[in-house]
Amino acid sequence: MTARDTAAVAEVMRACTRLRVPMTFRSGGTSLSGQALSDSVLxxxxxxxxxxxxxDGGHRVRVQPGATxxxxxxxxxxxxxxxxxxxxxxxxxxxxxxxxxxSSGMQCGTELNSYHTVESMVLVLPSGTVVDSAAxxxxxxxxxxxxxxxAGLLRLQRRVREDPTSVATLERLFALKNTxxxxxxxxxxxxxxxxxxxHLMVGSEGTLGFIASAVFxxxxxxxxxxxxxxxxxxxxTASSSVPDVLATGVAxxxxxxxxxxRVAQADPGCPAQIRRLDVRRHAALLVELQADSPDALAGLRGDAEPGLERLPLTSLAELTSDAGERASLWRTRKGLYSAVAAARPQGSNALLEDVAVPVDRLGEICRGLTGLFDTHAYEAPVIFGHARDGNLHFLLNERFDDAAMLRRYEDFTTDMIDLxxxxxxxxxxxxxxGRIMAPFVERQYGAELTGVMRELKQLADPHGTLNPGSVLTDDPGLWLRDLKTAxxxxxxxxxxxxxxxxxxVCPSRSLTLTPRQRIVLRRERESALARGDHALVASLDEDYDYxxxxxCAADGMCATxxxxxxxxxxxxxxxxxxxxSRTAERAWTTAAGHxxxxxxAASAALSVADRLPGPVPVAxxxxxxxxxxTDAVPLYDPALGPGGEVRRPLADPAAEAVLFSACVGTMFGGGVDAALRTLAERAGVRLRTPDDLASLCCGTPWKSKGHHDGYQRMASTVRESLHRATDGGRxxxxxxxxxxxxxxxxxxxxxxxxDATSFVREHLLPRLSITSPLPAVVVHPTCSSTALGVTDDLVALARACAGEAGDVRVPGAWGCCAFAGDRGLLHPELTxxxxxxxxxxxxxxxLPAGAAYVSGNRTCEIGMSRATGATYRHVVEVLEEATRPR
Structure with missing residues (x-):
């Protein structure tokens, strides 16, 4: 079920506790070890x-659990x-x-993790009791x-504090990263x-209660x-050098x-520092110095460089402050698990585990793990992680549908635990x-502290309702069951x-499915086919259609x-x-030729509908x-207004560029075509269009709907037309x-x-003068501007419209509007x-009076206008008005 508020969670928890029905919470995704799974209530x-x-001006923040x-x-x-x-x-x-x-991360260590920065919580206990610790x-x-x-918490507190061995064990283990x-x-x-x-709730994996909100x-x-x-x-060498690296002051x-x-080098966006390496047995440490001012950073660099130069490096260390280069390096690190795991053999699972040891023993753990990989014949294992904390992640590819491979995994894990x-x-x-390490809690803590944990679980969740099998278990073989297969x-x-x-970034994430869920269901369908469960296959197919x-907006934001x-x-x-269907395919192929x-016709239909009383065309x-x-006939929206004008061809033998006005302007109106032509004329830049412009389309409607023949027909027509118009691509x-x-x-x-935003910014804007600056501009980037990498151009034009003193805002919560051509008319609930x-x-x-709302795509403007009640227009339209001669 999907819970919408704290009261709903409390009601479900009370019911599950009363009925002795297990329940598990799911927020974001988790690793194989902590995967939120259940055969009951999820x-x-x-x-x-x-x-x-x-x-408090950003010094504190109250957050609910679903926010990233x-x-x-x-x-x-x-x-x-x-x-x-x-x-x-x-x-x-x-x-x-x-x-x-x-969870901690790359820099926070144990000092700035959730445990040490959380201030208060709103909790829901298994009984349904809601506790606001700040009240x-x-x-x-x-x-x-x-x-x-x-009373039980006070009793456990005395039990632990009065046992010197327990105190020493906890102090030793929690000096490290330890979950x-x-x-x-x-x-x-x-x-x-x-x-x-x-603070017990932190790291409890939803086994003690539900955190409805927290203040950090x-x-x-x-x-x-x-x-x-x-x-x-x-x-x-790299792992043994970590203490010396940390001594230089890196964060x-x-x-x-x-x-x-090697995997990073396969990424098209791989940074130059990695791409140019001839990787053999090399290893690397990604380091960063951080400061509050350029002078302070220069001081840190000056202090660090002598120590870095003494390291046994393969090549001289390069520290860059270039924002693009730094972002590229961190993108490689942050996407490493997924990139490595994606290169695994088909049918295998990528198992990611993490451990921590004292930093001065990092070299030993690396050598030990490497030896275990060889002993158990794991091919292409990967070791990476947060070396500053002695925290290593390692990734193995394993097939859990093969009994021999499962035994290998069991033997390896047993040896790894000992190490x-x-x-x-x-x-x-x-x-x-999670479930994989739950059977080994006593190995790490001993019987006494594990007994304390069991009593704690009994106090908070006496019927074992929440996430059974995670964190603690009485089943020593639990970790080898219910493993995901691929x-x-x-x-x-x-x-x-x-x-x-x-x-x-998925626009349907709060309505139906996310990309990951779409993929998981494809896997479940395949598994059901293999089992011969044809009833489940039919049920999945029926639900999957909608x-x-x-x-699905098919906007490609997931790929970004x-x-x-x-x-x-x-x-x-x-x-x-x-x-x-064949009928639909033929109809769309015919449309490509006309x-x-x-x-x-679409423009005329909207214009006619606009003149009728609103309820009539809606009905x-x-x-x-x-x-x-519903996926064939759009739902009419009176806010659409009348259709637009037919695209007019423009001939100019001395043109410097070819204008391709989008067909959405003919169907849905909007003034970007006229504005762009006017701006070009105002800037002295000459344009022309294809002579058959009115019959052309980029092909996206056919491609997004899966009409291959129609797409190929339109694509061929467009290629031939623009080859002529551009003088063979000149x-x-x-x-x-x-x-x-x-x-x-x-x-x-x-x-x-x-894109028009890039063209106007580079070729027209330098020749224009802002005569009527706006007090504020709100910008809606689009999925396509993101994919094309032109959002900066969109924002730059908005800043130009606002002038030096203007206020330009890009909402932090912006995302794809999911209008997606006609998807917003077919399924307005998606938008x-x-x-x-x-x-x-x-x-x-x-915002002050006179603020403008801009985007870079007509259908996105319609979607955002519908959502906000403000009128969104193409930024080029607004720029044309801001540069009109007085």
Whole structure:
């Protein structure tokens, strides 16, 4: 079920506790070890719990569990603050998951993790009791409402504190990153039972209660940094050098072994420092210096360089402050798990584990793990991680559907546990105990402290309702059961490692499915086929039509976030093509040959509908949808207004560029075509268009719907037309809608295709003068501007419109509007869901009179206008008005 608020969670927890039905919470995605799974009640807490409230000028922040770390940090950025935990998966991991696992990250260490930066919580206990730890008298009310829990926490506190061996064990283990078992260090660190409970919740993996919200103390963002890659001859040298590296004052030291570097080199966006390496047995440390000013950074660099030069490096260390180069290096590190896992053999699972040892024993653990990989014949294993904390991640490829391979995995894990514990380490550093390590909690803590944990679980959750099997278990063989398998399905599906990076940018995430869920269901369908469960296959196919296909915007935003560039939209387009009827295919192929007529008809239909009383065309469209289906007939929206004008050809033998006006302007109106022509004339830049412009289209409607024949017909027509218009590719093609720019880029190989925002910024804006600056401009980037890399141009034009003193804002919650051509008319619920976070943020903006709202694509303008009630226009239209001669 999807829970929308705290009251709903409390009701479900009370019911499950009363009925003795197990329940598990799910927020973001988790690793194989901590995967949220259940054969009973699974409660999704992402959709209804995404609130972020900045407090005290950014020094504190109240967050609900469904918000991602990236989303929270985006809200804190204007204040120069951020959350303490900084996991590499910040784009996808949610605050709820970070709290549940006590995830830390690359820089926060043990000092700035969730445990040490959380201030208060709103908790829901298995009984349904809701506790706000920040409320006056909260501890007293806990004693009144949950007397056994309150008294039991005091009893456990005395038990631990009075046992010197327990105290010493906890102090030793929690000096490292340690998320194994429960955080019993809270029994030492806090006196009030409520404070103890709050901090026990951190790292408890949803087994003690539900965290409905939390208030964190934030940390300062140091805005000046220098990042570099220290390359060593081998892993042993790199890991043994970590203490000397840390002595130079670096804030981070991320370890990458040879296999990590090789995989990184396969990424088209691989930074030059990695791409030019001739990787053999090399290993590297990604380090960074951070400061609050350029002078302070220069001082840190001066202090660090002598120490770095004394390191046994393969090549001289390069520290760069270039923002692009630094971003490229960190993108490689943050996407490393997914990139490595995606290269695994088909049918295998990528198993990611993490351990921690004292930093001075890092070299030993690296040598020990390498030896175990060889002993158990694991091919191409990967070691990387947070070397500054002695925290290593290692990744193995394994087939859990093969009994022999399962035995190998069992033997390896047993040996690995011995290795880590013999070195004084922890078996889980930041990923949570989960189900795989639950049977080994006693090996790490001993019988006494494990007994304390069991009593704690009994106090908080006496019936074992929450997430059974995680953190603690009485079943020593649990870790070898219910392991995920990876049936071979199709190319897009098989590469996916379910990291979840795609989910926060997916426009359908709060309505139906995310890209990851679409892929998981394809895998489940394949497994059901293999089992002969044809009833389940039929049920999945029936539900997938709407949830998986009809409500996918196919916008490619998932690919912009995916470390291995999987575009689930391409999968959806192919499945749509496979399910398309011959009648529909013929109709769309015919339309490709008569597109001018089709667009004029659409324009005329909108103009006629606009003159009728609103309820009439709405009723007619609804009747058509009942007959032909919601994915075939658009739902009319009176706010669309009349259709646009037919695209006029423009002939100029001396043209400097070829204008490709988008057909959406004919169908849905808008003034970007006229504005762009006017600006070009005003700037003295000459344009021409194809002579058959009115009949052309970028091909996106056919491609997104899966009509292959029609797409090929239109693509061929466009290529021939623009080959003539551009003098064989000599002139650039300028497109006035970003989605059409993206579509034409795929069609016109060998030709230069420019989005209008880029063309205007580079070629027209320097020749224009702002005569009527706007007081404020709100910018909606588009999925296509993101994919094309032209969002900066869109924002730059908005800044030009606003002048030097203007206020330009890009909402932190912006995302794809999901209008997606006609998808917003076919399924308006998709656009409403996709735009809700951004429109809510826009509604809170305190803007002066005369503010403008801009985007770079006509259908996106319609979608955002519908969502916010403000009138969005193409930024080029607004620029034309701002540069009109007085």
């Amino acid at each position: 409660v999704d807490t992402r959709t209804g719990f995404t609130g972020v409230e900045v407090l 770390i990236r989303a929270v940090n985006t809200r804190l950025a204007p204040f120069g603050r951020k959350l303490g935990p900084d996991p590499a998966s910040e784009v996808a991991c949610t605050v709820g998951g970070v709290l549940a696992n006590n 006056p008298g909260a501890s007293r009310r806990l004693a009144e409402q949950e007397p056994e829990l309150h 194994m078992g429960y955080g019993l260090n809270s029994l030492l660190d806090h006196d009030d039972p409520l404070d103890v409970l709050v 103390r934030t940390v300062e963002v140091l805005p000046h940094a220098a990042t570099g890659l220290l390359v060593f001859d081998d892993l042993a 981070t030291a991320e370890l990458l072994d040879a296999e990590s570097l 880590v514990l013999d070195l004084g380490g922890t078996l889980k550093a930041e990923h949570g105990t 049936p071979v399905v199709e190319e897009e599906v098989d590469r996916c490692v379910e990291c979840g990076f795609c989910e926060p 949830d998986g296909l009809e409500t 976030a995916c470390p291995v560039l999987i575009n689930t939209g391409d999968l959806v387009k192919r499945l749509r093509a496979e399910g398309s 597109w001018g007529t089709a667009t004029r 007619l469209s609804r009747a058509g949808r009942r007959v032909a289906g 002139l650039p093609v300028v497109v006035d809608a970003s989605s059409c720019t993206e579509g034409l880029t795929e069609v016109l190989e060998g030709m230069t295709v420019l 409403a869901s996709a735009t809700a976070p951004e429109s809510a943020e826009v509604a809170t903006m305190d």
